[in-house]
Amino acid sequence: MPDQPVKELPGQPLLDVRDLRVTFRTRRGSVTAVDGLSLSVAPGEILGVVGESGSGKSVSMLAVLRLLTNPNVTVSGQVLFRGRDLLTLPDKEMRAIRGREIAMVFQDPMTALTPVYTVGWQIAEQIRAHEQVSRKVARARAVELLSDVGIPDAASRVNAYPHEFSGGMRQRAVIAMALACGPSLLIADEPTTALDVTIQAQILDLMRELNARGSAVVLITHDMGVVSEIADRVLVMYGGRAAEEGPRQAVFHGPRHPYTWGLLDSVPRVGGTRLRRLPTIAGMPVSPDSLPEGCAFAPRCPARHDRCEERPELAAGSGNTAHRDACWLPPDDRAAQRLAARAGPEAGAGAQRTDETDREMAP
Numbered sequence: 474m475p476d477q478p479v480k481e482l483p484g485q486p487l488l489d490v491r492d493l494r495v496t497f498r499t500r501r502g503s504v505t506a507v508d509g510l511s512l513s514v515a516p517g518e519i520l521g522v523v524g525e526s527g528s529g530k531s532v533s534m535l536a537v538l539r540l541l542t543n544p545n546v547t548v549s550g551q552v553l554f555r556g557r558d559l560l561t562l563p564d565k566e567m568r569a570i571r572g573r574e575i576a577m578v579f580q581d582p583m584t585a586l587t588p589v590y591t592v593g594w595q596i597a598e599q600i601r602a603h604e605q606v607s608r609k610v611a612r613a614r615a616v617e618l619l620s621d622v623g624i625p626d627a628a629s630r631v632n633a634y635p636h637e638f639s640g641g642m643r644q645r646a647v648i649a650m651a652l653a654c655g656p657s658l659l660i661a662d663e664p665t666t667a668l669d670v671t672i673q674a675q676i677l678d679l680m681r682e683l684n685a686r687g688s689a690v691v692l693i694t695h696d697m698g699v700v701s702e703i704a705d706r707v708l709v710m711y712g713g714r715a716a717e718e719g720p721r722q723a724v725f726h727g728p729r730h731p732y733t734w735g736l737l738d739s740v741p742r743v744g745g746t747r748l749r750r751l752p753t754i755a756g757m758p759v760s761p762d763s764l765p766e767g768c769a770f771a772p773r774c775p776a777r778h779d780r781c782e783e784r785p786e787l788a789a790g791s792g793n794t795a796h797r798d799a800c801w802l803p804p805d806d807r808a809a810q811r812l813a814a815r816a817g818p819e820a821g822a823g824a825q826r827t828d829e830t831d832r833e834m835a836p
């Protein structure tokens with residue numbers, strides 16, 4: 474990647490999303506998929522974004538990348554990348570940022586690969602789009618990159634078409650394209666979901682490597698286990714909103730929001746020699762066409778009370794101001810409130826407790 478002088482203020486986040494809102498106009502009315510989401514990513518940081526399916530993880534990142542081009546979509550708020558609002562940037566500048574400064578890896582690698590060109594050609598073109606190098610040099614770099622991401626016999630595989638690659642190899646090729654540009658930010662949306670466990674681990678290692686080379690990463694996943702392994706910070710989303718965010722250790726050791734309690738309680742754990750899948754959170758995820766005015770989690774929350782009819786804002790509890798959540802429960806002693814919520818009459822609805830839920834996940 475060519476060196477570009479970029480003025481960055483010390484402590485300035487690389488990505489600073491403020492009050493992002495995405496609505497879709499549909500035949501059945503307006504659907505608010507992202508509802509006032511704010512998040513930030515520091516240079517070199519790995520942010521894990523978790524939440525059940527439909528919580529607005531993908532839509533928010535597509536909005537950040539300005540990939541929601543459908544005329545029925547309205548996006549508002551600010552997406553500050555190095556201090557510049559991507560939402561108001563001219564298309565040409567946005568295209569230059571995508572790929573060079575911000576790389577993307579999606580669940581389906583075919584969204585990033587074109588079936589009609591060889592993998593090597595595509596990686597080489599990606600290099601040439603951002604760097605003034607000859608075809609020959611770009612191709613040699615493509616071979617190197619494919620080899621770096623663990624594609625065996627890269628010198629001949631470089632000539633293969635995407636359909637000749639397995640799913641795991643395609644995802645590696647997409648990551649090779651990301652590596653090609655040395656992006657300052659990688660946005661990875663469920664990059665390992667479709668892959669088997671061994672390949673998953675290898676892809677995560679590659680993302681760690683990219684991170685070790687200086688790229689910040691936003692990793693979207695519904696897998697708390699993955700987040701506990703790789704993220705520096707965690708953002709928990711529910712109903713298009715942030716439910717909780719904070720340093721990984723803080724969130725895993727002292728989860729504050731009842732939704733996070735539920736997510737952690739439904740993570741499979743190794744108990745003795747058995748891997749036990751614990752009950753998932755009772756009730757259905759909220760639908761974005763019927764978001765409650767108050768707390769979005771209220772219909773499923775074992776700790777809901779009168780005040781929950783008002784919408785809670787993200788706020789720090791006592792102590793760690795980097796650890797915030799949006800919940801009306803008194804800020805102190807959430808561990809005791811969590812136990813009380815479990816013991817309460819609604820705690821049992823659809824969720825059988827097991828003794829294993831008393832243990833917090835090791836971060």
Ligand SMILES: Nc1ncnc2c1ncn2[C@@H]1O[C@H](COP(=O)(O)OP(=O)(O)O)[C@@H](O)[C@H]1O
Binds near residue numbers: 499505506524530533
């Ligand atoms: N094109 C669309 N039109 C209407 N609703 C949409 C569209 N795309 C996504 N949504 C809705 O937005 C919500 C958030 O979706 P998404 O961001 O994909 O969730 P996640 O990635 O967290 O699983 C979902 O409820 C989904 O139905």
Ligand code: SF4
Binds near residue numbers: 732775781785801802
């Ligand atoms: S605000 Fe109320 S309903 Fe929402 S998570 Fe907190 S206690 Fe539960």
Ligand SMILES: [Mg+2]
Binds near residue numbers: 531532662663
């Ligand atoms: Mg998604």
